[in-house]
Amino acid sequence: MSQEGYRKPVPIPTPETQFYWDKCKEHELWVQRCDSCNHPFFYPRFHCPQCLSAEVSWFKTSGKATLWTYMINHRPVPGFEEDTPYAIAVVQLEEGPKMLTNIVGIENTPDNLVLDMPLEVVFEDATDEIAIPKFKPAG
16 A cells, blocks of 8 residues: 555654554554653653663553543544544553544544543554554553
């Protein structure tokens, strides 16, 4: 699959994020943990944001999360026109880190987007190399 049919922006992996995107391509959600202070974190980086240790490793998450906060966008940027209205959300992974994402599989209205609602990760295959994690209501 090329990006030809995919109109949304596609992430460009960096050395810090390449492993993350490789795992997303396999439809697995991985985050990092500090080997010194045991702090789990997201977004990928070479140092722990809590203690600044360079001793970090990756682990596979459960893919479960809760809705922490969101906003509903009614004025899409190019590529998102067919998704309007859509939620730009922050979810908290079961393992602790928060991540920015979209909520799919449900009409994005305030009545449907209940804070703390259980979610699970799904992946949108954007290209042959990039799958984007999004979240849908659990179950």
